Amino acid sequence: MKRNIAxxxxxxxxxxxxxxxxxxxxxxxxKDKVANMTEDQKxxxxxxxxxxxxxxxxxxKSQLSREDRKALRQELRDMNKEAKAIGNGGxxxxxAGVIIIILVLxxxx
Numbered sequence: 001m002k003r004n005i006a007x008x009x010x011x012x013x014x015x016x017x018x019x020x021x022x023x024x025x026x027x028x029x030x031k032d033k034v035a036n037m038t039e040d041q042k043x044x045x046x047x048x049x050x051x052x053x054x055x056x057x058x059x060x061k062s063q064l065s066r067e068d069r070k071a072l073r074q075e076l077r078d079m080n081k082e083a084k085a086i087g088n089g090g091x092x093x094x095x096a097g098v099i100i101i102i103l104v105l106x107x108x109x
Contacts, residue, residue: 030085042086049079 037045056072064072093101 030081034082034085037086046083046086049083053079 034042053076056076059072061069061072
């Protein structure tokens with residue numbers, strides 16, 4: 001009984017470790033690819049990706065084979081990862097932060 005539990009625990013540990021390693025490799029790949037691009041190249045690539053996404057949306061997917069649909073999904077995922085790597089992020093403010101800012105503005109004014 002203890003042996004079965006140990007084997008199950010080891011299997012799960014190995015499974016989750018390999019998934020995390022793959023995710024980090026993929027993330028670093030897109031960062032490295034985008035790091036060598038100029039701003040003009042980034043803008044041009046974003047424009048190309050938008051046009052491709054629009055073309056994919058217009059495709060009649062009911063006529064495609066399973067492998068073709070799977071390839072389109074993978075292409076969209078890759079473009080999404082690349083777009084996230086190209087983007088400069090942004091400023092995210094929580095709801096509590098917004099409330100505090102409003103209260104401070106009310107007290108000052």
